[in-house]
Amino acid sequence: MKKGSLTATIFGLMLTFILLSSGLATFAIANLAYSLGDARAINASGSLRMQSYRLMFYANSGSNEADDKIEEFEATLYSDALKRSLDWMSPDPLVSQYLLVIQKWKTMKQYIEAENSRDYAASLKDFVDTIDLLVLRTEEFAAFKLRLLTASQIIGLIIMLILAFFAVRYTKRKVVTPINQLMQSANTISKGQFDVDVPHSDFLELNALSNALASTAKELSTLYGNLENQVKQKTLALTRANNELKLLYDNLVMLHSSQLDKSTIKKALDQLKKHEANSFIRLVICQQEQEPLQIDAEGGWPIEPLTHIRFALVFDDKTLGYLEVCSADEINHALFDNFAIMLARSMVLYQAGEQRQQLALMEERGVIARELHDSLGQLLAFLKIQVNLLSKQLKKQASDPQIEQQLSEINEGVNTAYVQLRELLSTFRLTINDPNLNHAIEVMVDQLRHQTDASLNLDYKLPSQLLGAHQHVHVLQLTREAALNAIKHADASEINISCTTDGEIVQIAISDNGVGVDKLQERDQHFGIGIMHERASRLSGVVSFSGNPQGGTTVTLVFPPEKEPLQ
Secondary structure, rough: OOOOOHHHHHHHHHHHHHHHHHHHHHHHHHHHHHOOHHHHHHHHHHHHHHHHHHHHHHHHHHHHHHHHHHHHHHHOOHHHHHHHHHHOOOHHOOOOOOOOHHHHHHHHHHHHHOHHHHHHHHHHHHHHHHHHHHHHHHHHHHHHHHHHHHHHHHHHHHHHHHHHHHHOOOOOHHHHHHHHHHHHHHHHHOOOOOOOOOOOOOOOHHHHHHHHHHHHHHHHHHHHHHHHHHHHHHHHHHHHHHHHHHHHHHHHHHHHHHOOEEEEEEHHHHHHHHHHOOEEEEEEEEOOOOOOOEEEOOOOOOOOOOOEEEEEEEEOOOEEEEEEEEOOOOHHHHHHHHHHHHHHHHHHHHHHHHHHHHHHHHHHHHHHHHHHHHHHHHHHHHHHHHHHHHHHOOOOHHOHHHHHHHHHHHHHHHHHHHHHHHHHHHHHHOOOOOOOOHHHHHHHHHHOOOOOOOOEEEEEEOOOOOOHHHHHHHHHHHHHHHHHHEEEHHHOOEEEEEEEEEOOOOEEEEEOOOHHHHOOOOOOHHHHHHHHHHHHOOOEEEEEEEEEEOOOEEEEEOOOOOOOOOO
């Protein structure tokens, strides 16, 4: 639709009203101006009747004044007031009547000039009637012009009222209604509802205003939508951050409130997996001189993983392993970085705590060892000296086989007690500066290598922090006792010590290629076998002796660990 200008439309309406009003006013003025001579024409035509009667007197008298009266009559008859009856606007009856008066006047004039008063008088009535009819026609024409003026004013007023009515309706429909709709749309936009239908107008100004409002609403909607999206994104980010912080806090509390074993770490990994449902997660712990230990979160690890990233478990420049993640979605680096740091910190702090406890226990054992050395060790040494002196004195006085046998047994018992005391002190001193069982056994094996030509081999595969501090000493002493037995009594050339676990049971095996288990016929106390059984019972385990197919003996200790191994 072709758009018009509201200004031009208003100007056209105003111009129409002005032109119509001006036309009516001009017509009225012209009509009134033209009607100004009607009264003179009526007066002039009326005076013709009076002059006609007066001329009848002069027609009889033959006076010289007749010519003057004739001129006066003709001056009135041909005056401008009556000659207006011949204008083009005059109706035909008026023109015909005026010409008829002139024609009859010529006849009447001849009667006067001939002083024929009788014919003049006979024609006078007809002539006066003709003049009266002229007056009537003139009055009718004047009344017609007045009626025409009145009708034109009434028609003009009606036309103006009709135009005003249609102008008001048109303005209301084309201007007021769109403006009201624009105001409603503006109020709707002010309430935050930007999906509004702006009205379309036939006028350029209103249509430009509608387009501007629609453009503003669209821009506001876009801006408001962007702001809402930003708020939603910020809310989601804050919610996610809060959930991540809660996850980290809950896992930190769980890791620090219980033993840091495989089940605890798996619970933490499962909670992380639950938070990152589309990710596959596993933890790989790298321990010194041991194979990497792997713990998979719920769902396992895919056979053909997608893009995967490793987050190192580093704390105080100490690398404990890595947290490995693969996912088809974008990986949350910040969360996994923080989780890896938390795991590394928890593991280091837990190991430090365990080491502090073990060091405290070892320090206490060192104190006990010094006390045993200073008291019981000196006493056994004194008893050994006294037994030797007593034996020498008895040999000088008399020789009794029974007494010598008893003294020999006493001396052997004192020697055995002294040796066991020294071994116990050695065991205590092995771990006083190193709470790590692996290192403690290695130190013990190094010390035993100086006491034999046999080859001693150690295969240690126990996870760190698997055993409690009190279990360390029993395992160490039992292993030492079994190795010493193999060195002293088995006549072996190779001794193998193996420390393994399947997650539920710890197995310590000391195997040699010596004389075999059949040679162990003497009483258990001689080889400390009874003490080994007692230590095994304190570990809630059992110790067994078996022969090897290729010869030799294997001492096997099995017992449950205090903690679940991290593998």
